[in-house]
Amino acid sequence: MEDRSRLCSVWLGSETGILKGVSLIRKQAFNFCNTSHLSRDQEVRALCWADPAESELLVGSVDGTVKTFSTEKGAFTDARRCGDPADGCFAGLAALSGSALITCVESGTVRVWTEESREPVTELNAGKNVCRMRQSPVYQHKVATGGKENGLKIWDLERPEKPLFTAKNLRDDWLDLRRPHWVKDMAFIPDSDKLVACTGYHQVHVFDPSTPQRRPVLEAEYGEYPLTALSLPAAGSTVVVGNTQGQIAQLDLRKGLVRGALKGLSGGVRCLQCHPTQPLVASCGLDRFLRIHSLEDRSLLHKVYLKSRLNCLLMTRKDLDGGEGAAAGGQEAEVKEEEEEDDVWGAMEQVEEETVKRKATEEEEKTKKKKKRQD
Numbered sequence: 001m002e003d004r005s006r007l008c009s010v011w012l013g014s015e016t017g018i019l020k021g022v023s024l025i026r027k028q029a030f031n032f033c034n035t036s037h038l039s040r041d042q043e044v045r046a047l048c049w050a051d052p053a054e055s056e057l058l059v060g061s062v063d064g065t066v067k068t069f070s071t072e073k074g075a076f077t078d079a080r081r082c083g084d085p086a087d088g089c090f091a092g093l094a095a096l097s098g099s100a101l102i103t104c105v106e107s108g109t110v111r112v113w114t115e116e117s118r119e120p121v122t123e124l125n126a127g128k129n130v131c132r133m134r135q136s137p138v139y140q141h142k143v144a145t146g147g148k149e150n151g152l153k154i155w156d157l158e159r160p161e162k163p164l165f166t167a168k169n170l171r172d173d174w175l176d177l178r179r180p181h182w183v184k185d186m187a188f189i190p191d192s193d194k195l196v197a198c199t200g201y202h203q204v205h206v207f208d209p210s211t212p213q214r215r216p217v218l219e220a221e222y223g224e225y226p227l228t229a230l231s232l233p234a235a236g237s238t239v240v241v242g243n244t245q246g247q248i249a250q251l252d253l254r255k256g257l258v259r260g261a262l263k264g265l266s267g268g269v270r271c272l273q274c275h276p277t278q279p280l281v282a283s284c285g286l287d288r289f290l291r292i293h294s295l296e297d298r299s300l301l302h303k304v305y306l307k308s309r310l311n312c313l314l315m316t317r318k319d320l321d322g323g324e325g326a327a328a329g330g331q332e333a334e335v336k337e338e339e340e341e342d343d344v345w346g347a348m349e350q351v352e353e354e355t356v357k358r359k360a361t362e363e364e365e366k367t368k369k370k371k372k373r374q375d
Contacts, residue, residue: 004030005074009318010292011057012284013044014308019059019069022290024302024320032069032076041085046093047314050101054316058101060090066101066113082113091147092133096140102157104133104145112157124160126153136188144195146183152197152207167207168214185229189253190236196253198227198241204251220256222249231272233279233295240281240295242269248283250295262293264300271312280320284310292320 008021008030017039019032033042046060050068056077057069064083067076083090088106095101096112100121104110108127111120126133126145136142142164146152152167170179182200189196193210194217202223205216225243232239233250238259242248246265249258267287274281279295286309292302 005032005071008071009316009320010282010290011047011314011316012290012306012310013047013059013312014306014310015040015043016308017042017044017061018308019044019057020306020308020310022304022306024292029304029306032074043311045311046090047312048093048095049314050095050099057314058093058095060093060103062089066093066103080113081118082111083109091130092135092143092145094133094135094140094143102133102135102143104130104143106130106147108145108147108150110143110145110155110157110160122157122160124155124157126150126155126163131183132185134186134188137190138188144186144188146186146197148182148200149180150183151181152183152186152195152205154195154209165207165209166214167216170215170219182226184227187230187232187239189232196230196232196239198230200226202227202243204230204239204241204256206253218253218256220251222251222258223247228269229272231274231281233274233281234277235279238295240272240274242272242283242285244268246285246287248272248281248293250298260298262298262300264291264293264303265289270310273313273315275315275320276317278320282313282315284313286310 005021007023007026009024010022012020020029021032022029041063043062044059045062048058050056050058055072059067059069064081064085065079066082068078070077082103083105087109091106092104100112100114102112108125108130110124110126112122113120127150129150130145130147133143133145141157144154153163154165155163169181173179183197184200186195186197195207197205202221202225204220206218208217222241223243225245227241227243230239230241237253238250239253240250246267248262250260251258267285269283270285272283281293281295284290288306288309290304290306294301
């Protein structure tokens with residue numbers, strides 16, 4: 001397991017509770033759990049790195065536990081209870097310096113946990129129906145939250161009494177009717193104070209907390225279906241968004257125009273992540289595939305079938321353009337998954353074609369005899 005885990009360049013969490021690692025260079029996928037003892041309570045809903053060296057993963061499950069997985073040892077090393085399943089699933093998971101971690105659940109409770117205490121050292125209420133929490137990549141103690149009828153907020157965990165920024169609702173439409181808001185995902189734009197968010201009403205909004213304006217400084221729309229995930233490329237001038245119909249597009253953050261679409265998906269997108277340094281984006285969702293697209297020519301570089309519906313993914317800082325890993329000539333690179341145990345299909349009895357034909361002829365003869373008797 002140790003060698004396998006070190007080879008993995010993309011990590012994914014599935015609905016069945018399996019942590020999956022994919023090695024794009026070797027074109028293999030691995031399961032890092034005991035597949036004979038799985039339940040829906042172990043469904044993976046959140047992934048994040050526990051340290052900058054990417055030696056440990058934090059895995060958030062539906063039952064409220066956060067497990068620590070060592071990529072060097074290839075095994076789970078720790079597990080702690082960080083919430084009650086009655087409060088909802090994890091809407092966000094992040095690490096703080098000194099082995100502390102941040103959790104956020106759908107009910108809106110944001111907590112900071114340390115190894116020294118079983119109780120949270122910091123707790124705040126971000127409002128009901130939270131869909132996502134994101135940590136600032138520059139200031140670890142700053143997080144953003146948002147959800148259904150729960151506007152975008154920025155919090156300082158060192159001063160959790162009130163949010164640093166609260167977005168204002170959109171202006172009424174031309175009929176003077178209130179426009180609902182539904183924040184599905186957000187991200188901090190690097191080298192600025194701005195944030196970008198996508199909504200369940202196929203909108204992309206850019207907020208600037210450094211200005212007095214609390215409404216979006218940029219409004220754009222993409223498609224006709226709810227947007228579910230977004231990610232910022234390394235350049236920072238664009239944003240990649242995905243929706244419930246498997247459509248992914250790259251939008252310009254300055255003008256709000258669509259630069260191009262990424263094709264090949266056939267199910268709702270649940271997670272997107274751009275590579276930290278390279279023009280690559282990884283996506284996963286309901287069609288059970290991991291896909292790696294190039295943001296330069298929008299070609300599909302890798303395509304991995306992983307047998308389970310996928311909730312989240314996490315990319316390493318490894319070079320994914322290695323000669324063996326990239327698909328030659330822009331073709332799809334199929335990756336075979338290495339399972340710890342055989343599928344149910346492998347244990348099923350094989351039915352010979354001759355036996356099927358024999359049964360069919362016997363049934364035809366019986367029907368003919370019945371017709372003769374009736375006549």
